Amino acid sequence: MLDQIPLHTSPTLRAIVKRVREIAEEDLPVLLIGETGTGKSYLAGVIHTVLEKTDGMFLTLDCATLNPNLVESELFGHEKGAFTGAADRKSGMFEFACGGTILLDEVENLSLEIQAKLLRVLDEKKFRRVGGIEEMAAYFQLISTINVDVDEILQTGQLRKDFFYRIASVEIVLPPLRKRPQDILIFADYFLRLVNEKYGREFRLTQDVRNYLLNYPWPGNIRELKHAFFAASRSARSSELRIEDFEAILRKPKRRVATKQLQTLAEAEKDHIQTVLKHTGFKIARSARILGIAENTLRAKMRKYRIKKPNR
Ligand SMILES: Nc1ncnc2c1ncn2[C@@H]1O[C@H](COP(=O)(O)OP(=O)(O)OP(=O)(O)O)[C@@H](O)[C@H]1O
Ligand SMILES: [Mg+2]
Numbered sequence: 001m002l003d004q005i006p007l008h009t010s011p012t013l014r015a016i017v018k019r020v021r022e023i024a025e026e027d028l029p030v031l032l033i034g035e036t037g038t039g040k041s042y043l044a045g046v047i048h049t050v051l052e053k054t055d056g057m058f059l060t061l062d063c064a065t066l067n068p069n070l071v072e073s074e075l076f077g078h079e080k081g082a083f084t085g086a087a088d089r090k091s092g093m094f095e096f097a098c099g100g101t102i103l104l105d106e107v108e109n110l111s112l113e114i115q116a117k118l119l120r121v122l123d124e125k126k127f128r129r130v131g132g133i134e135e136m137a138a139y140f141q142l143i144s145t146i147n148v149d150v151d152e153i154l155q156t157g158q159l160r161k162d163f164f165y166r167i168a169s170v171e172i173v174l175p176p177l178r179k180r181p182q183d184i185l186i187f188a189d190y191f192l193r194l195v196n197e198k199y200g201r202e203f204r205l206t207q208d209v210r211n212y213l214l215n216y217p218w219p220g221n222i223r224e225l226k227h228a229f230f231a232a233s234r235s236a237r238s239s240e241l242r243i244e245d246f247e248a249i250l251r252k253p254k255r256r257v258a259t260k261q262l263q264t265l266a267e268a269e270k271d272h273i274q275t276v277l278k279h280t281g282f283k284i285a286r287s288a289r290i291l292g293i294a295e296n297t298l299r300a301k302m303r304k305y306r307i308k309k310p311n312r
Contacts, residue, residue, distance in 0.1 A: 004190070004193075005190060006183070006186050006187055006190050007046060009186050009190075010180075010182070010183045010186050010187075011182065011183075011265070011268070012174075012175065012180050012183055012272075013039075013043075013183075015292070016043065016172055016174075017046065017050055019170075019172070019292040020047050020050050020051065020170075020172075021050060022292070023170055024050070024051050024052070027141060028169035028170050029122065029141075029142040029143070029144070029166060029167045029168070029169045029170070030047060030141075030142070030143045030144070030169070030170045030172060031107075031143075031144045031145070031146065031167050031168040031169075031170065031171050031172065032044065032143065032144070032145045032146070032172050032174060033145075033146050033147075033150060033171065033172070033173050033174065033279075034145075034147060034173060034174030034175070034176070034221075035147060035174075035176045035219075035221055036147050036220065036221065036223070037177075037220045037221030037222050037223030037224055038147075038174040038175070038176060038177070038221045038222060039174055039221070039222050040105075040145040040147065040174055041060075041103070041105055041145060042222075043172075043174065044058075044060075044101070044103045044105075044143045044145065045058060047101070047141075047143055048100070048101040048141070048143070051101075051141055053099060053100050053101045053141050054100075055099055055100070056097055056098045056099035056100020056101070056139075056140070057096055057097060057098065057100040057101075058100055058101045058103070059093045059096060059097055059100065059101070059102050059103065060102075060103040060105055061074060061075065061093060061102065061103065061104050061105065062105050062106070063104055063105060063106050063107050063108075063109040063110050064105070064106040064109045068111055068114075071110065071111070071114050072114060072117065072130055073086070073090060073092060073130050074092055074093060075092050075093050075094060075102075075114075075118075076092045076094060076117075076127055076128065076129055076130050077089070077090050077091040077092030077094070077095055077129040077130065077132075078090050078092075078129050078130035078131055078132070079129050079130065079131040079132040081131065082129070082130045082131025082132070083130070083131065086130075086131070089129070090129075091129075092129065093140075094121065094127050094136070094138040094140065095129075095136065095138075097138070097139065097140035098139060098140075099139045099140070100140060100141070101140060101141040101142075101143055102140045102141070102142055102143070103143045103144070103145070104142070104143070104144040104145070104167070105144075105145050106145060106146065106147060107144040107145065107146060107159075107167065108146050108148055108153050108158060108159055112157075112160060115159070115160045115163040116160065116163070118163065118166075119160075119162060119163060119166060121138055122142070122166045122167070123166070125137060125138050125139070126138060142167060144167045144168075150164075150279070151279075151281065171286075171289060171290045172290070173275070173276055173279060173290055175272060175275050176218070176221055177218040177221045177222060177225065178217045178218050179271055179272070179275055180268065180271075180272070181214050181263055181268075182263065182268065184213055184214055184218070184225070185210060185213070185214065187222055187225050187226075188205065188210070188213050188225065188229070189205075191225060191226050191229035191230075192204075192205060192229060192241075194229070195229050195230060195233040199233060201233065201239075202239060203233055203236065203239060203240065203241050204239065204240050204241070205240070205241055206240055206242070208243060209240075209241060209242065209243055209246070212243045212246065213225075213246070216246075216250060224250070227249075228246055228249050228250055229241075231249045232245040232246050232248075232249055233245075235248065235249075266305075269301070269305075270305040270307070272291075273287075273291065273298070273301055273302070273305065273307060274307055276290050276291055277302075277307065277309075282309040282310075284298060284299065
């Protein structure tokens with residue numbers, strides 16, 4: 001059963017996990033970049049396990065929703081009386097992590113002030129509680145996620161460049177689902193199994209439905225696909241999940257479309273290389289780093305697939 005989960009069957013995810021294993025010795029901060037619903041938060045949990053940090057805790061700082069005034073004390077902790085309302089000493093994530101993982105989820109929402117304060121912790125692995133003088137060691141694996149355009153937030157200054165380079169020693173891009181059609185079917189089969197197990201059903205997918213799923217653009221990515229299966233199975237009238245069951249749920253219903261050819265591995269590779277190159281503005285060194293291959297290998301693949309930097 002375990003070898004059927006997408007982590008083992010999806011080429012994209014297998015490549016990512018392989019890459020994470022390769023850097024395991026180095027304790028490098030990992031940055032996961034991808035549209036909403038591509039599985040960044042999920043993958044962060046996987047990385048915690050793959051990097052064998054499970055003796056320590058997995059702590060998530062939800063940078064998008066946490067009140068900015070609380071972020072500092074949440075991370076660093078505080079001494080009694082450090083500020084109005086600090087009635088007791090409180091330990092923060094750096095203290096609790098103890099060899100575990102800290103996830104800065106949607107890190108682009110951290111204030112510039114906190115980004116600056118984190119620089120020192122990341123460089124020196126040392127910190128003080130707010131209002132404290134005792135210097136303490138911080139041992140943790142850092143994972144951050146970003147679901148917006150990185151170049152744009154660097155450009156606008158929302159994210160400090162020096163902070164970005166520290167949290168992005170290992171940059172992993174999770175391509176949107178529409179760019180990895182083989183994963184659409186892998187996840188569809190997986191969620192179908194989950195639904196069948198949960199509701200004690202034996203739903204099947206016709207080829208028509210598979211084609212429909214392949215051609216839908218999945219703006220909400222894996223989250224949307226998962227939701228679609230659970231919702232469709234609740235409303236389904238027969239033992240088959242039909243296109244109509246999905247059309248009723250998905251944001252942009254599509255008409256039945258002709259079978260789109262599934263990509264070959266080479267086509268998927270070419271596509272993925274193009275996605276990453278576009279993302280970095282055709283910067284070879286950075287793209288090679290993201291792809292986890294040597295710069296020369298990337299150049300060779302670009303020649304092979306005739307990928308050229310577009311003239312602007
Ligand atoms: N590899 C996977 N195997 C099984 N389920 C997955 C996988 N990846 C993602 N999911 C499921 O898809 C949904 C969306 O994943 P997740 O929350 O990790 O996305 P995200 O990229 O963090 O999105 P956002 O940017 O909106 O926070 C979750 O319900 C998650 O459990
Ligand atoms: Mg998330």
